[in-house]
Amino acid sequence: MVRPLVIVESPAKARTIGKYLGPRYAVKASIGHIKDLPKSKLGVDVENGFTPLYTVIPGKEKIVRELRSSAKGADVYLAADPDREGEAICQHLSEELSAKAKNVYRVLFHEITKDAIKAAFKKPGRINANKVGAQLARRILDRLVGYKISPLLWDKVRRGLSAGRVQTVALRLIVERENEIRAFRSEEYWTLGASLAAAAPPEFTAFARSFDGKKWNVADEATVRGIVAELGNTPFVVTRVHRREKKRYPVPPFITSKLQQDAARKLGFTVRRTMGLAQRLYEGVEIGSEGAVGLITYMRTDSTRVSEEALRDVRELVRTRWGEPYLPHHPIYYKAKKTAQEAHEAIRPTSVERTPESLEAHLEPDLLRLYTLIWRRFVASQMNPAVFDATDIEIDAGRVQFKATGSILKFDGFLTLYQEAKVEDTAAEQDAPEGEGVLPEVHEGEVLTLRELRPAQHFTQPPPRYNEASLVKALESRGIGRPSTYASILSTIQDREYAVKQDNKFFPTETGEVVVELLVESFKEIFDYEYTARMENHLDRIESGREKWNEAMSDFYRRFSERLLTAEREMRDVKTEAIETEEVCDKCGSKMVIKWGKFGRFIACSAYPECKNTREIPKLCSLDASAPRAEVEEIQCEKCGRPMVLKRGRFGEFLACSGYPECRNTKRIVKSADSIGVKHDVPLDEVCPTCGKHLAIKHGRFGEYTACSDYPTCKYIKLKSTGVACGKNCGGEIVERRSRRGKTFYGCSRYPDCDFVLWNKPIPEPCPLCNAPFLLEKTTKRTGTV
Template identity: 35%
Template sequence: MADRKALGGKKLVIVESPTKMRSIQGYLGDGYQVLSSVGHIRDLADKKDIPADLKKTSVGKYSIDIENGFTPLYVESERGKKTVAELKRALKDADELLLATDEDREGEAIAWHLLQALKPKVPVKRMVFHEITKEAIQAAVEHTRDLDVALVDAQETRRILDRLYGWDVSDVTRRKVGQGTSAGRVQSAATRLVVDRERERMAFVSASYWDIVANATPRDGAPQPFSTRLARLDGAPLARGTDFDDTGALKKAVVVLSEDDARALGAAIEAAGIATVASIEAKPGTRSPKPPFTTSTMQQEAGRKLSMSAKHAMGVAQRLYEKGYITYMRTDSIALSAQAVAAARAQAVALYGDRAVPASPRTYKSKSKNAQEAHEAIRPSGEEFRRPADVASGLDRDEQRLYELIWKRTIASQMSDAAYETTTVVLEIDADGRTASFTASGTVYTFKGFLEAYEEGRDERRGDADSSDDQSLPQLAVGQQVGLTEIEPKGHATTPKPRYTEASLVKALEEKGIGRPSTFASIIDVILERGYVTKRGQALVPSWLAFSVVRLLEQHFTDLVDYDFTAALEDDLDAIARGEQQRVAWLNEFYFGSDRHVGLRNIVDNLGEIDARAINSTPIGDVATLRFGRYGPYLDVPGEEEGSSRIVNVPPDLAPDELTPEKARELIEAPVAGDRVLGVHPETGRTIVVKDGRFGPYVQELVPEPEEPAEPPKRGAKKAVAPKPRTASLFTSMSVDTIDLDQAVRLLSLPRVVGVDPETDTEITAQNGRYGPYLKKGTDSRTLQSEQQLLDITLEEALAIYAQPKYGARAASSALKEFDADPVSGKPIKVKDGRFGPYVTDGTTNVTIPRGQTPDDITFEIAVQMLADKRAKGPAPKRTTTRRTTTRKTPAKK
């Protein structure tokens, strides 16, 4: 057999994603074999995976040997074992191994884990690239490097830190707040941010003030009206929203007009009618473009402009990167390569002319301290950027929108400053002996510059919403007379800080140094999934559960939720990534403590008694106490007798800042809704009532209490069991207030016998189940389109439904999403909507999309991994029935 090396073996390249695998294989050619690890192949062991002989050691608690250098216990997942076996087979025919995972901490760690699992005997090199283009991939092959052990240490430290923090602190939250709760190094700080903002809103005191607006029209020249606002009265400034603090008190000396004052002053101004131009001031200014996108700013802008969640934006960006349209999307850098700067400038000139770019290219200095992770900013890939119109055919709608956003931001970042001139006019009028000064401002752009391409969005802001700066002012001269008309006194009230949106929370996390931009999407996803935060439109509203968890952490784990401490942990992890700190020494200090830090173990061991009732209680003025219990929040109201109390439910959609003492009093004094009697069932003679239960409204047929027997029952006799009352849930189209007796009787008749199939002589029934209305014939069930069909469907209509192929209508419908072929089965992957919800399939293997995720969240990589995990589990074990045999005893001989 010929020597393999003499024949020239292939080089094995391992990437993370199957999508990258196919693209890169085409760029490298036949001399290379490109395979995918499909993400991580192993992780810290769960408690069930820890060997029995280690369960009683320090490893048994965390899967980490904290007594011996914090050595982690890693295990391969079922999918990981299969992947490693495939990679080992491929490695036998390779003469070199190129690890081409992403160039960040996580990617470096995946490469290290591959080395540990594969144990290659051929040369190993680290191959890195920031865009998937032919030029970039070929350059990466030519410029390989060694594995960066410092980056691996930083990622391993982060993983160990999160395990220690999460498992220890979450155990306390579960015992003192409730099952299903958890704590985490970054998630807890993020939750606290949202709760702190709600606390500010709850403590906020609104202040009211009035001003006057009017339309001004020059008396001479062309009559071009413009809007003005009262700014001063007798030289003293008029109050604005920014002049009040959050307690409603003034921060400086200003004139505060009441409604009566404003209306009286408005009448005097209207009587005078004519104002004089007191001053005109014109100021030139410039605006510079924002730098190209980092991970954080991309998430923020995708939220503001495209209404994408952080998680969804990252998923779309991942697909764009893997398809070769943009550079790597996990980056803290705002710097562009020389070829990217040249491409952006050339495209700006082609689109907007020579003046569109400055004489010298713009340079942006990255804020990242981690030089080893300072990638290029997010930009369109290649030496020449593809315009959005040129890529539309290869992308879905969200990919097109995000690509266009990235393309515009990149082009604008290299364009010229915008130039403008702001003119401010002051008008004075004598109003019954008082001098009222009105102001009007107008901004005119003399050169649009980068604004031709792109303008950054804004988060919601407090204060006066005044867009008068955008108006165009006429030519005026000092001393010129101006008529004031449409004089309108306006009342205002100060507002609290707006709630965080995903975009503004991402911005706050980055400003405080909590977490890393690549983790922001998963952080927000966790606090939403845990029920700590819900979304009201774009706003993030904390739940009372979040208040309880945060209160527990603030009182007993003060350091661990301190913003500065959390940010300092990130800085320390960055120092480990740069090789400036040692992993084991740092973990020892964090866990066991030192002069500057108490240590997690010491905090947990010395918690003392924690009053769970106090942790889950929030006073609502002196009216009641909000408590969070097993079934959610409720008001604990003192009763008339000493020591007694009663419970008042809190509406689930009521935000914490809306539960004021006044609202609490309203809930307490509201009449208790009792059962509404609908009438008597015409057949049974029993009373039917409608109720609003914990799981929704329903009707119930009341069963009378069984009469007491005249004589006591004999010993050993079975006790009479009262019949169970019939109940039926209301249809979604029905209401507790409007349902009548006839509808209730029909509901109680369910399940309803529709008729008998004449061919099989099998009864067909209409039933309402967990997943909606359906027909049942023996073991064959068919979904109905509406609940009303349960009451109205005829036998002929039911037989017509059964005459159709099962799921025929669904099979004929188009898939929700379609991807390329699965690397294992070779069949196209689709996301479909099934009877039990959306699922991923390759035609052979089906995987239901987990609760909390939508079809929009599923990428090709996620779909491949879901299918691989399902195959690794194997088919569900068949339920076996053990036949019970009875041995007959031989009767005893007489």
């Protein structure tokens, strides 16, 4: 008898589900998508109803053959994730396996627990065509935009550039924020604090709120000094005392976007790292004798719904662990946004009784930190609010009105367990008066004693650059993309070198700014914030069955093709632009012009090609335009004695001899707040096995490496070991290497005698399924590193 076949996306998920289903079922993994549009061509027949040409992904042929063999004569249960991507995976598996299988079913679950798995297999269903249509529409939209617009960028800017439907809009946010910062002009302003004493302690500070009946707005020192002099002999009289009880309510359990933001702020995780860890917690982690256990519910969700069973469990935990004062009289139900998929739940522990403390021995540190964050937020969401005693005191002092505010925590409530991190998304008044602390008992009409007046100078700050948390919040608030796509959006704009992160802030590169400028000029509607959000709503309507995917594509493509034709005629050709400057060429006397090259703008002689004089445009050491300019150390070339100058190449800034091309000496650099210097070699105690001299840590274009200190006379380089024996059993070990293009790969230490090679990092742990001698670390756009 043929065993029923269950197919999921990953081996980890297969292992966890297999444990619950037992040996009666064969559980196998597709390792993500098995089919996609071909990379070599558009793959969409726009003349025939936007028919997609899906093909098996190169490298997946063996997996498909094995699944077909296992499906022969069997009942097949497709158990991919309960979202659009999962539904598309199921559709493609069904297309490949239906001819061989007895029956094909779709099973859905939102947590990998014994009860959830059994319930799903009791009621198998069919593939949701609407979800498949929504995923197909998104894929075709992205393909049309990418494949149709990218050649324009190759022609007008440089080859290798690409446009993304949603990524370009996210990049636009970064570029426009940078433009706001550049245009910002800081303005001076002054605050005035008064240290006061009442009849009862303690002393306290009140701040000026109004002057002559108008809101306090003093912009210069002379004015504030005049006010201070005036207040020296003025009585400070209490005019109003307002005491009240203030409550701070708990926040809902996590949805995907809020988990990404909180993990970024509190744990310092990138969005991709967060989603990769969450995927592992969902699919199953080895917990001692229990084996693989799914610890959280599905992590791609926009719903705050929680099952009644989970509510009962968490309320019982709050009652027994913290007591009745912390437990609300009734469960708290949170309102979800209109587009939320209520079939999903919020992100929560599959068992609230699995406390973070009970998992410390089983989870690696980052997994435990993320699980703790999820567990605490979920439990806190069903606790009573925190209660504060708040007091406001208003004080008249002649023409100036002061105010003091104080707040004392009376009952911590949910704050005993969880406090939401603040997001930095607007210009913060860093020196704003604080409103926490104890205020004395005072009464209206009481005259206070002035101890000290403290005027303070401030300057308005530009809006902050986006970090990952604030960029995700900006995308979410505008309805751009969906939380499940944010990780790939943020990764793509960095991978394409359209933006870089410095000190955890996003800075657009010169190329990124040019791309946004051209695309917004030529495709104003396509890359508009509201239009992009409307397209997401169209995808939601397709998923809910209220719209046909091919009709939506037809409407989009009609407008898009019109703009495309116009852009082909009218888009600026950045490659041929030459912006004249006042500078004169020191070699031929012609005007120097600003041109666009492979690595951005540079200054060149207008007499090119007769005169080939060029130079770098001076750049600030820091990408931060508001940062002080760094000075280059006076470093001489040790080969020819000429000064070294700062240049920029494809791998970033470096020092090069000013005698180029006669002298081609270069050096890596290290930056500080006010200078640029050379990265010096770090000598080691270890001896070179080739020549006997000491090894040193050196700095190359791909980072640090260990090599002989006598380079280039001795060219020995120490390869980084992985601790894994060569897969060909030749006696060598697998070591980390780099290709000529800088890509990391892993090969045998006995090369060239042994040509064994891997592109994924080997981990010295045996496979728990097949006992292979080592595992491979893989990174995908969807799941991150696993």
